[in-house]
Amino acid sequence: MRVDKGFDRRGFLKRAFVLGGTLVLAGCDQLSSADWFRRMLFRAESLTRTTQRAILGPNDMAREYSEADISPDFKPNGSIDPQDEDYLALSANGFQDWRLKVGGLVERPMEWSLADLRAMPSRTQITRHDCVEGWSCIGKWKGVPLKALLDQVGLKPEARYIVFYCADTLEQTLAGGAKYYESLGLPDAEHAQTILAYEMNGGTLPVAHGAPLRLRVERQLGYKMAKYVMRIEAVADFSAIDGGQGGFWEDRGYEWYAGI
């Protein structure tokens, strides 16, 4: 009888541990790419978004810092030197021919030159930039509040998201590559600290940081803050744009709501 033979507990535990560990690791990688499981994991994002929207008032501001806190080595990330032909042509003459086009679900589509934007009332803020990778840098940004532009073009009632189309191709593929884009919901698009910055740390916005114009969304992570912005569009939903998830990184599995 088996009971009489005794039971090798130690050997059993060891084998169970190694076998279990291997199965769990392989199983987790399988789960990571299984559609049903990803859909379940992705549900946490709406819980996070709903919770944060509930506790985060529309006027709650991201912390602003002093000049002394500014990072001497603000790390540029993503595209830092776009080689797209259109962009190179614009940058060659100091972005004099660059125009920011704002359209979509708006009453009066408009466009602005860099000089036009500089002539508008501006906001300057020293804020902390939190990258999804985990690091933080502090920088000073000067630009036009996005809300000022949206007020001028007049959002149609059905407009729910603001989409930002960028000049840079971040990923080269055989099909030609994917241009960067991003989108915001209206609560963040109309927030006082959401600006289109043309200056960084008191100087002209450098190419590495998104010249001539980049978005600042201070209550979310860095990847929401589109650089090299060319065109802005108000839409009712973004499912028809590129991968349909609302942004370059969102199409690659990152959260659309990046307040976390």
Place this chain on the structure above:
Amino acid sequence: MSAISEEGVPRRQLIYRHRLVVRVTHWINVLCITVLLMSGMQIFNAHPALYLGQRSHFDSPVLAMRQAPDTDDNPVGVTTILGHDFTTTGVLGVSRENGASVERGFPSWATLPSFQDLATGRRWHFFFAWLFVANGLVYLAWSLASGHLRELVPNRDQLRHIGASIWEHMRLKFPRGDEARHYNVLQKLAYFGIALVVLPLLVLAGLAMSPGIDAAFPWLVDILGGRQTARTIHFVCATLVVLFILVHLAMVLISGVFNNLRSMITGNYVIQPEEKSDAR
């Protein structure tokens, strides 16, 4: 009182040790903490360095894992802790992935997913973080209401004899008889410390890394010393959790693995009689 058999010899006694809420929340915790640790290491690997303050001082990390410069032919992993370099090739900084030595913070077998994928790591982490917090709140609310929390607080007598208790544990002699009915002083300190100090601090430090939470509660990131300090605290607390688990598992194995497992599954635990030689 120990039960005495007819022959006058003390016998084994079955007691109901862990109540249902403790058992259920324990196993949900096992799942959550395993996933959170492994997906946390995946997230850490996206930028395997820690700093103090609000921002990253890239040239003075308190901890960094990387490949040593100019070692592409024969990659060397270096872990820097508070300015001191340690060679950690194979585990930290450089480890094998699909047969090749690559630069990565934690090794492939420790991260979730095993391959570099920050987006998916975050999805795992935040889903199980919600489950972990909900589970923890159920446990804390029940513990407060039922008086279980008081069982985790050592009394003065226990604290006075903590030296003896440590000595007994070091000799791997564990309480028997009536003493085994309650948590001993080291168990109380360990469970109280992990459940009411380390894990809540770990959650708060995690929340302080969220730019949305920081805008809603700016004081949170300030009391933790800045966002990068919060990230470091999150990491240190997670390390303490790993240490707790190692000791916890060792104690479970040494003090009767099947008896312990049964008590955390069915609630029932066998108490060994006090030994004559152990009389005090």
